[in-house]
Amino acid sequence: MSYNNFLYLLNDALKNNHIELALSSVETFRAVDIADVLTQLSVQQSQLLLTHLPERAYVFSYLPPVEQVKLAKAMPRNILAEIIGEMSSDKRADVFKCLDQDQQNALLPALAQAEREDIRQLSSYLEGTAGAIMSSEYATLKPNMMVKDAIKMLRFEAPDTETIYFAYVLDEARKILGVLSLKQLILAPEEQNINEFMETNVLTAYVDTDQDEVAKTISRYDLLALPIIDHQNMMVGIVTYDDAMDVASEEATEDFLKVGAVNASSKLSIKSAPILQLYQKRVFWLVFLVFGSLLSGIGIAHYEDVISQNLVLVFFLPLLVGSGGNAGSQSSTLMVRALATGDVQFKDWFHLLGRESLVALCLGGTMAIAVSLLGYFRGNEMVALVLALSMMGIVLMGCLIGMSLPFILNKAGLDPASASAPLVTSICDATGVLVYLFIASIILF
Amino acid sequence: MSYNNFLYLLNDALKNNHIELALSSVETFRAVDIADVLTQLSVQQSQLLLTHLPERAYVFSYLPPVEQVKLAKAMPRNILAEIIGEMSSDKRADVFKCLDQDQQNALLPALAQAEREDIRQLSSYLEGTAGAIMSSEYATLKPNMMVKDAIKMLRFEAPDTETIYFAYVLDEARKILGVLSLKQLILAPEEQNINEFMETNVLTAYVDTDQDEVAKTISRYDLLALPIIDHQNMMVGIVTYDDAMDVASEEATEDFLKVGAVNASSKLSIKSAPILQLYQKRVFWLVFLVFGSLLSGIGIAHYEDVISQNLVLVFFLPLLVGSGGNAGSQSSTLMVRALATGDVQFKDWFHLLGRESLVALCLGGTMAIAVSLLGYFRGNEMVALVLALSMMGIVLMGCLIGMSLPFILNKAGLDPASASAPLVTSICDATGVLVYLFIASIILF
Numbered sequence: 001m002s003y004n005n006f007l008y009l010l011n012d013a014l015k016n017n018h019i020e021l022a023l024s025s026v027e028t029f030r031a032v033d034i035a036d037v038l039t040q041l042s043v044q045q046s047q048l049l050l051t052h053l054p055e056r057a058y059v060f061s062y063l064p065p066v067e068q069v070k071l072a073k074a075m076p077r078n079i080l081a082e083i084i085g086e087m088s089s090d091k092r093a094d095v096f097k098c099l100d101q102d103q104q105n106a107l108l109p110a111l112a113q114a115e116r117e118d119i120r121q122l123s124s125y126l127e128g129t130a131g132a133i134m135s136s137e138y139a140t141l142k143p144n145m146m147v148k149d150a151i152k153m154l155r156f157e158a159p160d161t162e163t164i165y166f167a168y169v170l171d172e173a174r175k176i177l178g179v180l181s182l183k184q185l186i187l188a189p190e191e192q193n194i195n196e197f198m199e200t201n202v203l204t205a206y207v208d209t210d211q212d213e214v215a216k217t218i219s220r221y222d223l224l225a226l227p228i229i230d231h232q233n234m235m236v237g238i239v240t241y242d243d244a245m246d247v248a249s250e251e252a253t254e255d256f257l258k259v260g261a262v263n264a265s266s267k268l269s270i271k272s273a274p275i276l277q278l279y280q281k282r283v284f285w286l287v288f289l290v291f292g293s294l295l296s297g298i299g300i301a302h303y304e305d306v307i308s309q310n311l312v313l314v315f316f317l318p319l320l321v322g323s324g325g326n327a328g329s330q331s332s333t334l335m336v337r338a339l340a341t342g343d344v345q346f347k348d349w350f351h352l353l354g355r356e357s358l359v360a361l362c363l364g365g366t367m368a369i370a371v372s373l374l375g376y377f378r379g380n381e382m383v384a385l386v387l388a389l390s391m392m393g394i395v396l397m398g399c400l401i402g403m404s405l406p407f408i409l410n411k412a413g414l415d416p417a418s419a420s421a422p423l424v425t426s427i428c429d430a431t432g433v434l435v436y437l438f439i440a441s442i443i444l445f
Numbered sequence: 446m447s448y449n450n451f452l453y454l455l456n457d458a459l460k461n462n463h464i465e466l467a468l469s470s471v472e473t474f475r476a477v478d479i480a481d482v483l484t485q486l487s488v489q490q491s492q493l494l495l496t497h498l499p500e501r502a503y504v505f506s507y508l509p510p511v512e513q514v515k516l517a518k519a520m521p522r523n524i525l526a527e528i529i530g531e532m533s534s535d536k537r538a539d540v541f542k543c544l545d546q547d548q549q550n551a552l553l554p555a556l557a558q559a560e561r562e563d564i565r566q567l568s569s570y571l572e573g574t575a576g577a578i579m580s581s582e583y584a585t586l587k588p589n590m591m592v593k594d595a596i597k598m599l600r601f602e603a604p605d606t607e608t609i610y611f612a613y614v615l616d617e618a619r620k621i622l623g624v625l626s627l628k629q630l631i632l633a634p635e636e637q638n639i640n641e642f643m644e645t646n647v648l649t650a651y652v653d654t655d656q657d658e659v660a661k662t663i664s665r666y667d668l669l670a671l672p673i674i675d676h677q678n679m680m681v682g683i684v685t686y687d688d689a690m691d692v693a694s695e696e697a698t699e700d701f702l703k704v705g706a707v708n709a710s711s712k713l714s715i716k717s718a719p720i721l722q723l724y725q726k727r728v729f730w731l732v733f734l735v736f737g738s739l740l741s742g743i744g745i746a747h748y749e750d751v752i753s754q755n756l757v758l759v760f761f762l763p764l765l766v767g768s769g770g771n772a773g774s775q776s777s778t779l780m781v782r783a784l785a786t787g788d789v790q791f792k793d794w795f796h797l798l799g800r801e802s803l804v805a806l807c808l809g810g811t812m813a814i815a816v817s818l819l820g821y822f823r824g825n826e827m828v829a830l831v832l833a834l835s836m837m838g839i840v841l842m843g844c845l846i847g848m849s850l851p852f853i854l855n856k857a858g859l860d861p862a863s864a865s866a867p868l869v870t871s872i873c874d875a876t877g878v879l880v881y882l883f884i885a886s887i888i889l890f
Contacts, residue, residue: 028646032665155631164628165610182627183609186600201473219694220477222687224669241686242667245693249664252697253782259704260778260866261771270783271793275800279807282775286808286840289771290815296763304756311749314759318741318874321763326706326734326867330727333705337698338715348716355720362724363731370735395731421705421866422771429763 007040014045019052031055035062043074051079057086065098066272072099072107081110088162090135090243093122122237130214131207133247134228134237139167141194143177148190154182162240166225169198174234176202176227204229207236211247216342218244255340258417259333261285285422292426296321296433303437306444312379313386313440316371320390321432323367324398325425331356331402332424339406339416349407356403357396364395386443390436397435398428452485459490464497476500480507488519496524502531510543511717517544517552526555533607535580535688538567567682575659576652578692579673579682584612586639588622593635599627607685611670614643619679621647621672649674652681656692661787663689700785703862704778706730730867737871741766741878748882751889757824758831758885761816765835766877768812769843770870776801776847777869784851784861794852801848802841809840831888835881842880843873 006025013022026034026049034053038046050056050071060068060083072080072095084092084107096104096119108116118136125131139161141150154164167185169178178198188197204227205214218226218241226244228237262281270278300307307313335352338344344352368388375387402424406416451470458467471479471494479498483491495501495516505513505528517525517540529537529552541549541564553561563581570576584606586595599609612630614623623643633642649672650659663671663686670683707726715723745752752758780797783789789797813833820832847869851861 030648030666151631158628158632164631182631183603186596186609186627187603203475219687219690221475241690242664245664245686245690248690249693249697249786252694252701253786256697256701256704256782257778259701260774262775262779269788270779270797270800271789275803275807278800278804282772282804283808283811285775286768286771286812287815290764290768290812293764293767294819296767297760300763301760304759307759308753308756311753314749314752315742315746317762318745318766318878319735319738322738322741322871322874323731323735325870326731327727329867330705330707330730333702334707334715337701341694341698343714344716352715355715355723358720359723359727362720363728366728367731367735370732374739420774421870422774425770425866425870426767429767433763 007037010037010049011041011045014041014048017048019048022049023052026053031058032062034059038063038071039067043070047071047074051075051083057083061087061091061095064269065094068095069098069100069103072103077106077110081107085111085115088135089118089122089137090133090237093119093132097123125207128211129207130205130209130211130228130239131237133211133214133243134207134239135162135243136237137161138225138227138235138238139164140235141167141169141180143169143171143195145194146190147185147188147192147194150180150194151185154185162238163225166238168202168227168235169194170235176204176229176233176235178202179227202227204235205239206231211239212251214239215244215247215251219248251340255336255415255417258415259336259420261289261420261422285420289422289426292423292430295430296426299430299433299437303441306437306441310383310440310444312383313437315378316375316387317433317436319371320387320394320436321429323371323391324394324428324432324435326398327360327363327395328398328402328424328428329421331360331399332406332419333421335403335406336417336419339410346407346411349404352403353400356399360396360399361392363399364392367391367395382444386436386440389443390439393435393439394428394432397431398424401427401431452482455482455494456486456490459486459493462493464493467494468497471498476503477507479504483508483516484512488515492516492519496520496528502528506532506536506540509714510539513540514543514545514548517548522551522555526552530556530560533580534563534567534582535578535682538564538577542568570652573656574652575650575654575656575673575684576682578656578659578688579652579684580607580688581682582606583670583672583680583683584609585680586612586614586625588614588616588640590639591635592630592633592637592639595625595639596630599630607683608670611683613647613672613680613683614639615680621649621674621678621680623647624672647672649680650684651676656684657696659684660689660692660696664693696785700781700860700862703860704781704865706734706865706867730865734867734871737868737875740875741871744875744878744882748886751882751886755828755885755889757828758882760823761820761832762878762881764816765832765839765881766874768816768836769839769873769877769880771843772805772808772840773843773847773869773873774866776805776844777851777864778847778866780848780851781862781864784855791852791856794849797848798845801844805841805844806837808844809837812836812840827888831881831885834888835884838880838884839873839877842876843869846872846876 010022010025026037038050053059084095137160139154139157141153154167158164165182167180168176171177178200179202180194180198184197203221207228207230214226225238225240227235228239230236368391371391372384372388375384405419405424409418410416455467455470471482483495498504529540582605584599584602586598599612603609610627612625613621616622623645624647625639625643629642648666652673652675659671670685672680673682673684675681813836816836817829817833820829850864850869854863855861
């Protein structure tokens with residue numbers, strides 16, 4: 001049965017209120033796949049199916065925010081409160097933040113006291129920080145427990161925790177004394193004191209640490225979860241590896257789009273975002289970059305005499321200027337990614353400047369040979385000389401601009417990824433025009 | 446103590462053969478951090494420290510391949526064999542693949558029979574497939590065990606497995622019957638039969654599945670590990686979440702660099718790669734793109750008359766042509782990333798073409814208004830008209846080219862990320878020149 005056929009039958013079953021049939025048709029599906037199915041149904045039917053699903057809170061948390069809000073609006077308040085109550089604390093806060101003020105106000109009184117407090121707490125953290133992605137459901141142990149008691153305690157805590165594979169040993173003030181894995185507990189003798197073998201050198205992050213930093217730490221140390229503390233060193237949550245994977249993917253998307261000069265967050269869906277929103281994300285850079293191009297135009301206007309007497313120069317203009325832009329884009333792309341992955345830091349700038357110059361000379365030399373041959377056949381040996389020298393200069397300039405811009409932005413506290421390919425191209429184009437026509441005016445006149 | 450001071454003291458200790466002192470200075474360090482320290486030492490001292498580390502195999506596996514090969518060369522064969530024997534199977538195969546033929550031949554006889562077989566098996570899988578990143582150390586259970594026996598068996602297997610948080614229930618032919626988490630086992634009554642509650646609907650991937658697919662599955666379903674099977678459905682390994690994170694990051698880097706027209710793998714370090722290698726990764730696209738620019742030049746040459754009689758047109762050439770390239774880069778970047786994350790598929794092309802046209806008309810309209818004002822003040826109302834119409838046409842063309850190219854490459858079985866910003870810019874530049882000068886020749890003559 002094809003997916004479309006399946007959707008058709010499911011639709012039919014829901015329309016005719018055959019809930020059992022609908023439920024059994026998605027029985028073997030995983031939560032994230034059911035969430036995909038829900039987005040294909042009308043709000044009415046989606047809500048009908050969701051409320052009857054055994055894992056409804058889990059499925060709901062996999063829906064895209066837009067769908068969550070749609071369903072939340074359509075659902076009776078008490079059912080929504082039930083589902084939100086069943087969700088894990090981090091997903092619950094995420095949904096809550098997406099609702100409008102009215103929906104939030106209507107929902108809060110329907111929730112249990114503890115959930116309400118939890119939502120208030122978790123939604124108070126700034127987007128993009130550890131606090132905004134952490135979960136407050138983690139397993140804790142008391143110091144000096146015996147292994148068998150620790151396992152018993154984890155069993156007891158299991159229903160309310162995201163993971164029991166790691167448990168944090170906290171003192172009375174919720175300061176972290178150590179961390180234990182369930183593996184360690186399973187392998188240790190039942191009567192042993194956990195303090196004897198817990199890991200006391202625990203990696204942590206603050207609630208206001210950038211989520212990207214948290215994801216990097218989890219990835220670097222291959223952690224299942226990273227405990228999050230506040231500035232009084234009290235443990236307040238954990239960020240799990242799956243959230244770290246999502247963050248890493250989001251950050252990669254954002255950097256990727258920035259390099260293409262699109263101001264978008266990873267949540268922008270090119271398939272479903274409103275046209276006007278896509279327009280807004282792109283128009284700023286396009287208009288901004290016009291100024292870069294204007295500089296090129298001014299350069300050309302300045303050398304109008306040179307051009308009018310050597311129209312052959314215009315023929316080579318796109319080639320020379322384009323090569324500088326292309327080489328510059330390559331350099332900036334390499335740098336932006338290397339800065340993002342932590343492969344290079346600001347202190348490496350001078351070292352890299354030297355290496356980049358060498359690479360640029362090799363690249364420029366190759367291109368100069370190619371273009372001077374063209375110049376010789378279409379013009380003469382003087383044109384060939386102008387082209388060769390210009391190409392060397394333009395590629396060198398392009399590479400140095402392309403590699404330096406991300407560093408400069410970084411140093412200025414801006415995102416290096418703002419050194420987009422189009423921005424670098426525009427700057428390199430303008431300098432390229434000046435270099436080319438300056439060299440031409442000297443040699444040909 | 447600063448990091449440099451620390452390195453200085455460590456260096457000193459090692460030079461004077463004060464192993465105990467050196468070891469105690471890195472006692473609180475994690476494996477990946479010690480690996481970083483090793484790369485800062487000379488091969489001699491790095492080897493000395495490594496061989497005495499308690500977690501030496503683990504530290505060794507975190508070293509970059511280049512460093513591993515250097516150390517492997519310098520180390521006595523029997524010590525190398527010991528360290529490689531202690532490594533996890535996937536890392537061991539990775540190191541082995543990096544060694545040259547002579548080193549491999551020298552190493553094999555020094556390894557235990559089982560390790561030798563394992564290396565042969567794991568290194569036989571193609572780079573980029575699940576087989577190349579999987580580990581052969583996973584926990585297995587037999588069907589119909591009691592919970593307490595299953596836990597006992599996991600305890601016994603623990604030292605030889607990457608994780609005991611998931612265990613696979615296999616039949617005699619190593620076919621997967623089900624999967625159990627340690628959490629389920631811990632929570633179940635001791636006397637229960639595992640078949641009663643194991644998950645029988647198990648997600649798997651084949652050994653020759655693309656590693657990117659495997660990483661996506663792990664991320665989508667929030668798995669700790671994905672079991673890998675051969676084409677006889679026999680279980681042969683697992684890929685764990687941390688390897689999936691690494692793969693996702695590598696793939697993001699590769700796409701990122703491709704969009705910047707750099708043909709590099711994620712393993713290329715801009716800081717330490719040989720200059721010639723960096724040159725090679727970049728020169729192909731730079732030279733290739735010259736042909737795109739040549740098309741622009743030919744377009745200009747074709748309309749030489751138009752230009753020579755209206756030199757003001759040259760002033761606006763970079764602006765118009767650049768805007769088309771910039772808009773095109775934005776479109777292609779959005780598409781490449783959306784295709785990579787699975788947000789859009791080939792079947793969405795026509796739908797997206799319509800949306801993109803609308804966005805392009807809005808963007809083109811905005812830019813046309815801006816540029817025609819400039820044209821009016823620098824030229825006259827006819828120039829303004831030429832500029833407005835050209836801008837609309839060029840931005841529309843740019844967007845449609847930029848969004849279509851990744852789809853076309855994808856359909857042709859190529860990587861959509863090859864639709865790099867510089868490539869799209871070059872193509873858009875050439876069409877931009879033609880559109881602009883064609884419109885100018887019609888209106889102004």
